[in-house]
Amino acid sequence: MTLKEEKTALRKKLIAKRNELLLRGDKEKLDRRIYEKLIEHIDFDKYDVFLCYISTKIEVDTINFINYCFTTGKKVAVPRCTPQKMDFYLIDSLSDTEVGMYGINEPKDYCRKLFSEEMCKSLCLVPALSFTKEGYRIGYGKGYYDRFLSKYTGDTLGLCYSEFISEYIPINENDKIISNVIID
Numbered sequence: 425m426t427l428k429e430e431k432t433a434l435r436k437k438l439i440a441k442r443n444e445l446l447l448r449g450d451k452e453k454l455d456r457r458i459y460e461k462l463i464e465h466i467d468f469d470k471y472d473v474f475l476c477y478i479s480t481k482i483e484v485d486t487i488n489f490i491n492y493c494f495t496t497g498k499k500v501a502v503p504r505c506t507p508q509k510m511d512f513y514l515i516d517s518l519s520d521t522e523v524g525m526y527g528i529n530e531p532k533d534y535c536r537k538l539f540s541e542e543m544c545k546s547l548c549l550v551p552a553l554s555f556t557k558e559g560y561r562i563g564y565g566k567g568y569y570d571r572f573l574s575k576y577t578g579d580t581l582g583l584c585y586s587e588f589i590s591e592y593i594p595i596n597e598n599d600k601i602i603s604n605v606i607i608d
Contacts, residue, residue, distance in 0.1 A: 430594045434553075434594065435553060435564065438553040438562070438588065441588070442483075442588075445585065445587075446481065446482065454484075454585050455484060455488075457608040458484055458485075458583050458606055458608050459488045461606050461607075461608075462581075462583065462606050463489075465606060466547065466581075468496065468498060470545070470547075471547045471579075472499060473498070473514075473538065473542065473543065473546045474489075474490075474498060474500050474501070474549070475501050475512050475538075475578070476489065476493075477549060477550070477551045478518075478528065478530075483551055484551075486549060486583070487518070490502075494517060500515055501514050501515070501538045502515055502521065502529075502531055503530065504524060504531050505524070505530070509572075511537050511538070512538045513531035513537050514535060520532055520534075520535055540575065545578070546578040546579070547579045547581060548573075548576060548580050548581070549582075550573070550581065550602050551563065551569070551582075551583075552582055552602075553588065554584070554590045555584045555588070555590070555593075555602065555605045556590055557589060558601065559601040559603065559605060560595050560602075561602055562590075562593045570599060570600055571598075573600040574600065579603055579604075580603045581602065581603065581605070582605040582606070583605070583606050585608050589605075589607060
């Protein structure tokens, strides 16, 4: 089996397992635990802006974190994808987003793009289907975050349900290690 085939098979297995988590009804409780740990963990004074994915139904919830940032006056930027790349755009509320590429909420056209020089004091919350304890991740297979992280110099943080911490994830030279992972 090639590395690509191995990753594809693992993604399929992890997505099925995430759907089982939804059916069990544990997700809300686990999301709350991760959110509380996240708020405790972050030194909010250290960062000027938070780069955050907008969670889908099978991902660790980020909506509560985004709203917390808004209520505490912190800047939030969320990704917008094109077929070639992903850029982050500042939003002032979740109403500044709409369904975009891949059915994921993205910033509306009027939102301002965040440039790399504005990201030096930022924290990027990185999505994944699974992480290893070392910080390797497997995403959804499009490579957007790996391409972005190859140029990103700020801090990174993953959010993960404990049952999705893997002993092994197939990796290659394009896969980037995430600095820290918050687990339920």
